[in-house]
Amino acid sequence: MPNCDHCDAHVSDRFARVFADESGRVRACPNCSANAGIAEVSRDRAHE
Template sequence: MPSCDHCGSHVSERFARVFADETGQVFACPNCSANAGIAEVARQRARA
């Protein structure tokens, strides 16, 4: 089951397909970031 690597919350398989990086890590989810900025927050956290 996929989960957010930042906060540990469960995310759906569909969410992970869209927002995970090429290794399958999900760096942001609706529980720990604003819905409108998930992709940007994920990019920022992946760089860190």
């Protein structure tokens, strides 16, 4: 069951397939970031 690495909220397998990074980490989800900016927030958090 995949979870967001930032807020630990559950995300669906489908969400994880789309938004996880190369190592399978989900760094942003609808619970902790704006839906329109998930990809950008995820990319920014990967560099923190």
